[in-house]
Amino acid sequence: IENKSDQSLLDLLQEVHFADIAEILHELTLEEATYIIKLLDSEKTSDILTELDSDLRDNILRNLSAKEIAEELLELDTDDAADIIADLPESRKEEVISYIEDLDHAKDIVELLRYDEDTAGGLMAKELVKVNENWNVLTCVKEMRVQAENVTRVHSIYVVDDNDKLKGRLSLKDLLTTSTKTAIKDVYIPKVDYVNVHDSAEDVARIMSKYDLEAIPVVDEIGRLVGRITIDDIVDVIKEEAEKDYQLAAGITQDVEADDSIWKLTKARLPWLLIGMFGGLGAASIINGFQDAMELYPILLIFIPLIQATAGNVGVQSSAIVVQGLANDTIGGEIINRLGKEFLLGLVNGIAIATVVLLVSHFLFDTSYLVSVTIGIALITVIVNAAIIGTFIPIFLDKKGIDPAVATGPFITTSNDVLGILIYFLIAKVILGF
Amino acid sequence: IENKSDQSLLDLLQEVHFADIAEILHELTLEEATYIIKLLDSEKTSDILTELDSDLRDNILRNLSAKEIAEELLELDTDDAADIIADLPESRKEEVISYIEDLDHAKDIVELLRYDEDTAGGLMAKELVKVNENWNVLTCVKEMRVQAENVTRVHSIYVVDDNDKLKGRLSLKDLLTTSTKTAIKDVYIPKVDYVNVHDSAEDVARIMSKYDLEAIPVVDEIGRLVGRITIDDIVDVIKEEAEKDYQLAAGITQDVEADDSIWKLTKARLPWLLIGMFGGLGAASIINGFQDAMELYPILLIFIPLIQATAGNVGVQSSAIVVQGLANDTIGGEIINRLGKEFLLGLVNGIAIATVVLLVSHFLFDTSYLVSVTIGIALITVIVNAAIIGTFIPIFLDKKGIDPAVATGPFITTSNDVLGILIYFLIAKVILGF
Numbered sequence: 084i085e086n087k088s089d090q091s092l093l094d095l096l097q098e099v100h101f102a103d104i105a106e107i108l109h110e111l112t113l114e115e116a117t118y119i120i121k122l123l124d125s126e127k128t129s130d131i132l133t134e135l136d137s138d139l140r141d142n143i144l145r146n147l148s149a150k151e152i153a154e155e156l157l158e159l160d161t162d163d164a165a166d167i168i169a170d171l172p173e174s175r176k177e178e179v180i181s182y183i184e185d186l187d188h189a190k191d192i193v194e195l196l197r198y199d200e201d202t203a204g205g206l207m208a209k210e211l212v213k214v215n216e217n218w219n220v221l222t223c224v225k226e227m228r229v230q231a232e233n234v235t236r237v238h239s240i241y242v243v244d245d246n247d248k249l250k251g252r253l254s255l256k257d258l259l260t261t262s263t264k265t266a267i268k269d270v271y272i273p274k275v276d277y278v279n280v281h282d283s284a285e286d287v288a289r290i291m292s293k294y295d296l297e298a299i300p301v302v303d304e305i306g307r308l309v310g311r312i313t314i315d316d317i318v319d320v321i322k323e324e325a326e327k328d329y330q331l332a333a334g335i336t337q338d339v340e341a342d343d344s345i346w347k348l349t350k351a352r353l354p355w356l357l358i359g360m361f362g363g364l365g366a367a368s369i370i371n372g373f374q375d376a377m378e379l380y381p382i383l384l385i386f387i388p389l390i391q392a393t394a395g396n397v398g399v400q401s402s403a404i405v406v407q408g409l410a411n412d413t414i415g416g417e418i419i420n421r422l423g424k425e426f427l428l429g430l431v432n433g434i435a436i437a438t439v440v441l442l443v444s445h446f447l448f449d450t451s452y453l454v455s456v457t458i459g460i461a462l463i464t465v466i467v468n469a470a471i472i473g474t475f476i477p478i479f480l481d482k483k484g485i486d487p488a489v490a491t492g493p494f495i496t497t498s499n500d501v502l503g504i505l506i507y508f509l510i511a512k513v514i515l516g517f
Numbered sequence: 518i519e520n521k522s523d524q525s526l527l528d529l530l531q532e533v534h535f536a537d538i539a540e541i542l543h544e545l546t547l548e549e550a551t552y553i554i555k556l557l558d559s560e561k562t563s564d565i566l567t568e569l570d571s572d573l574r575d576n577i578l579r580n581l582s583a584k585e586i587a588e589e590l591l592e593l594d595t596d597d598a599a600d601i602i603a604d605l606p607e608s609r610k611e612e613v614i615s616y617i618e619d620l621d622h623a624k625d626i627v628e629l630l631r632y633d634e635d636t637a638g639g640l641m642a643k644e645l646v647k648v649n650e651n652w653n654v655l656t657c658v659k660e661m662r663v664q665a666e667n668v669t670r671v672h673s674i675y676v677v678d679d680n681d682k683l684k685g686r687l688s689l690k691d692l693l694t695t696s697t698k699t700a701i702k703d704v705y706i707p708k709v710d711y712v713n714v715h716d717s718a719e720d721v722a723r724i725m726s727k728y729d730l731e732a733i734p735v736v737d738e739i740g741r742l743v744g745r746i747t748i749d750d751i752v753d754v755i756k757e758e759a760e761k762d763y764q765l766a767a768g769i770t771q772d773v774e775a776d777d778s779i780w781k782l783t784k785a786r787l788p789w790l791l792i793g794m795f796g797g798l799g800a801a802s803i804i805n806g807f808q809d810a811m812e813l814y815p816i817l818l819i820f821i822p823l824i825q826a827t828a829g830n831v832g833v834q835s836s837a838i839v840v841q842g843l844a845n846d847t848i849g850g851e852i853i854n855r856l857g858k859e860f861l862l863g864l865v866n867g868i869a870i871a872t873v874v875l876l877v878s879h880f881l882f883d884t885s886y887l888v889s890v891t892i893g894i895a896l897i898t899v900i901v902n903a904a905i906i907g908t909f910i911p912i913f914l915d916k917k918g919i920d921p922a923v924a925t926g927p928f929i930t931t932s933n934d935v936l937g938i939l940i941y942f943l944i945a946k947v948i949l950g951f
Contacts (some may be wrong), residue, residue: 333836363820371882381815393790396627402767427779500822
């Protein structure tokens, strides 16, 4: 396709959805991608740019002039435009903004840049349809036609007073079924959910998905309507949250993809491996400290992987349930009850596993009576301990205002590994008396 | 609050959003919850029922008569009503349906019950606004007013031909800005994304979030418009998918919550612990098979936890990246290149970790030269091996049509544990020659 005539390429891409073109660009070289972006008109390319990975987008934008970027931004909603500008180097930001021809658009973008991207202010767009409570339905419909030009999708019509304070909303349905002379004052719905510009993106996502909202108005500190957030942005927030939790559970510092460079992947993965490594060295020290056991009961050593794997698995299970419960706000009741429950659960699982292990090891490894008792009691204790630690740490972190998701994965596995092995040898020492 | 006068309770709950009432009910006993459901009118309780956990909902519904349930369902959109009926025992389903007064509503629900809940058919609602391509804008607006009565939120107006086949869509904005005499034929947008009733819920979620759609029409095998899916249902699908993947990675069979019974939690967790247990017993057999090593080089044994933890962590990292890439469709290129990249990545991480371990163990455990070399080479080999296995297994499962998420967590950790220990002792045997 590349290097053929521009016209045939244009015709080919004309009918393709921008999200699909964005996918194609990821497969091409940077030169080819830039070439295509420059070839297409800005109405299409601006949408493509919003769909690209930030790495590729930054590289393409580096090849465009400030004026070209400004033209792209003019085609975008303010929230998408602000997201793109926010990623530019400081020096280019002002240059690009100065090239934006529509001054209102530029002003809106500058306002959005003020907010942290993880807050409602960072998510919202300035495009919305608002009407004054003192208008009647006819004026309202006329005004809406003008405003709707700039708004891709009309969800709700927001009603404000003369000071721009949010008063309520008006549904399109009501507007369709009311006489044109009715005053807006008399028909609007005064109950409306809203968020503050400084609310966190997570909170906005929770409110919108709890109440099944498709758009929510955003107000500033004194209740003035300043923007709205639509559900498609929230879908992205929910996905990113889920991915972050998943990656933390797997021991990957957030925000890497399979196609990132080896250097970037190493930076994301190595620190967690080092945690595991120090845990492993800690465990080595513990075992090394029980020289007597190693000499008198070498059979104990072959069960180290079993103790360790079990402790790690139980800890991850317990912490995952708690982390998910915290994220969904479904963790209720007293912390002591929850720990009591995990204790019982650990006991049930522990006894089940210890029974199987004792039967198998008796036949397979011909373990003596006392060694069997040691292994059984150790397994149950280790499982109960791992369950309680796995439950306690995320709840504790959450109470301290730290994301409990960091407690899952290598962190909890490693601490349970080390503690499990210590418990194992201590119990062995008591029972076998070395 | 309980046991006071009904009226004060009613007044209190009148202004509370149904999603909040649902949350309150989860904190109450079953008797109290049922009491409140019976107290409130069906317009409110029907919405509350859709927000409840299926366990609690099933219990409350058991306390209601078939007639009472039918009244609740009448207030709901067809998709939510079908979801509730689907959870009822077979014998009650027909009884409840026979009590639904609105026959069209009942017919729609019965139709929806035919579809698997994980398909587009299972997600869709019958409520939508559709117009015939042969109408003009005026007829269209009139018809829409009638249809909109049944539709909570109007997203798009779908255009069909005389045979009910989906032809395109009409935006509300266009309708607001076109003369009333224009024929629908001349103004509708013929390009419309749609899904088939048999498409999977995951595919629908992917399409809707890729193209930022807020609603998508659903067609049957011969292209007739049969329903529509809205973004709020998709938000639920995305959340459930993410939770499922997260739980699988943590080794929990899907669909448990922190508040479930110990029996249910044990059923979800014990099978995965047993996988880890058999892995641990396998590792015990391997170590037991190297009796010579245990006698001649007991120092080797203290590094077992280190080898095992590292292998497990690397495997989980690699598989998590692949699983997430597969879920987001961002895995491109040849499988051989990806394995090559993991090989390099494993080598980099392996050398880094081996270096630290050698330094520490030299000072801490006074390991001999040959033992140090053994540990170093074993660590690098184990890391590279775990990275490749962690990458290969999910890709392989995905190619075979199995959810790659099952490969993460205990499954991959256990196989890497066992294999890691085997590799360790084999390398030791070669280098130390026992």
